[in-house]
Each structure stands twice: as C-alpha cells, then as structure tokens.
Amino acid sequence: MFTLRVDAETVARTRFSPSLAAESLAWLKLAAGSGRHPVFGDPGPLARASLAHPDVALLLDLLPQTGEVYTPDLLTPQPGTSSRPGDLLDEQIALIEATTQDAVEEQVLSYTQVHWRRPLPVTARRVVESGAMPRRLANGLARFWRDALAEDWTVLQSVVDRDVTHRAKTIAARGVGAVLGELHPSIGWAGDAITLDKPWDGEVDIGGRELVLAPGVLSWPGTSIQIDVPGQVVLGYPALGIGTGADRRPGRIASVVGAARAALLADLEPARSTAELAVRTGYAPGTVSYHLSALHRAGLVSKVRDGRYVLYQRTARAVVLLEGDVSG
Known part of the structure; x- marks a missing residue:
C-alpha cells in the first residue's frame, strides 16, 4: 500500500486536468507493441509510422516493459491550467525541454537502474551524456502527438470533460473527500491521506503541494502516481464512462x-x-x-x-x- 499524506492546503489546491503527455505515451506504447486498447482499439498506421522518427523512438526507450512499473516523471510533467488542449500540451513539452541535466541523470540513469530489470538502452544513455535528452524528448512528444493524436483529441476531450463535470457535481454535493474516495477501487481516502493499492509500500507527505487529478482516456484503465519532481504531484485515474460497452445486435x-x-x-x-x-x-x-x-x-x-x-x-x-x- 502506498500512502500520500495530505493537509488542508493540499485539499484546497486540488484540481483536475488531463495529462496529454501521459495519454500520448500510453498510445505510443500500444503502437510500438502492436497492441490494442481495450476500448479504443488499434492505434493505427499513422501512430506506427511515427515510431520511425529517432526522437519518438527515444521516448519509447524510456518507457517500462512488462514487469516494470517506473516511468521517468520528466516525460509527463504536471499539467498546467490551460483550458485548451493545444496549449496544455505545449506547456508540458516546454517543461520537458527545460528539465535540468541533474534531473535527467537522476531519473533516467539512477532510478531506472533501481526499478527496471534491464539496463537502459545504450542509445538512450549516450543521449543523456550528450545533454540533448530534454530537447529530443520534447521534439519526439510533439511529433507523435501531431502524427497520431492531434486530429482525434477533440473527440476524446469530451470524455474528459464529462468526467470532470461529474466530479465537480460530487464536490458541490458531498465535498472533495467524496471525490478522492471514488476515483477508482484501488484509490482510497482516509481523511488525512490518499491510499493507493500498489505492489510496493511507502508513504510520502505531500502537505502544502498542489495535487492534480488527471482523468485518463487512452491510459484507461490504469492508475498512476508521480511525485519525483519537487513540488509536483499528479494522480492519474480512469475517466468515467469508458468500457461500459453497448449491447450490439446488428x-x-x-x-x-x-x-x-x-x-x-x-x-x-x-x-x-x-x-x-x-x-x-x-x-x-x-x-x-x-x-x-x-x-x-x-x-x-x-x-x-x-x-x-x-x-x-x-x-x-x-x-x-x-x-x-x-x-x-
């Protein structure tokens, strides 16, 4: 069980925003593995073609494989406050490009060594050592978004909007705690802490920090937590209404x-x-x-x-x- 200790300031600063970087990486991983999303299906030929670009391939080098759970947080910066998806993604891309070399080395070299079952690909290590990692990751994310997701995101945004609208109504009727306790069966609310059913144990005090709740569409049905970047806390959860299915008898x-x-x-x-x-x-x-x-x-x-x-x-x-x- 993993626990996030919160205080009144954290609760007061809790907000909702999708992480378009996280959504892009979820789609990227499916495309690379020839997988299908359980609801949205095949990422398609445009997504797979984008993998040929070396900066997109570099993103893939930093994603966990089967049995691994760690993704460097620098790939998915805390979403900003823009209401326009294009601006929201641009903010995350700018944050990736602004990542310091110390943070890159810590997350990409040190943390993957601890959490992964395999060594970091040699090509990725060389990019880290060259100092070009942030610029190339930012370019890779921008390119994959343009190639594979930009045209369809307006459709997916409506799913996010409906989820947030539902959560806002819950807050108005029953308070923030009710929302925190109903995000997902594996996420709980204990009055002064958020608990997550994860395969590792730990506790982190996030008192005084802003908490961003990120509804996931392409990352559905997974949950995620990122706390490695100082001052940033993002809790990803599956957006409502996905995977309910329809009784099709054509x-x-x-x-x-x-x-x-x-x-x-x-x-x-x-x-x-x-x-x-x-x-x-x-x-x-x-x-x-x-x-x-x-x-x-x-x-x-x-x-x-x-x-x-x-x-x-x-x-x-x-x-x-x-x-x-x-x-x-």
Missing part, C-alpha cells in the same frame, strides 16, 4: 450497411456524440467518425450541435430499416 441490417455502421445505428437512441459512441461500442474514435460521416451522407443519421458537442441521431429512414430488421 442483425440482418449489417448485410446492408455493414456490422460497424449497424451497431452504431442500433446505439443511437438517444442522440450521442462521437466520443460517447466510441466508449460504448469499443470502436476507435476515428473509426466512429468515419462511419458516422458515411451514415450521414446516406441520410441515415442527422447531427445537431449541443454546446461544445455534435450529437448524432437516427433519421426516420434509419428507424424504418431497424424496425424491418427486428420484424424480419
């Missing part, structure tokens, strides 16, 4: 529009956003967007704007097709 309509589009049509009651459909159906956001565009051109879905979100809804024509599918 039936014979799938032979007309395809299984994916039939599943989306079946789940468009009530109207839903692209992000919500991705969460419910398990398809990648880009895949959902592609199929919705085709359904819209075919006159099977309509779309309306609801504040920051675009909601999709079945048209009368789609209802007729679905009813025929059920009756047949």
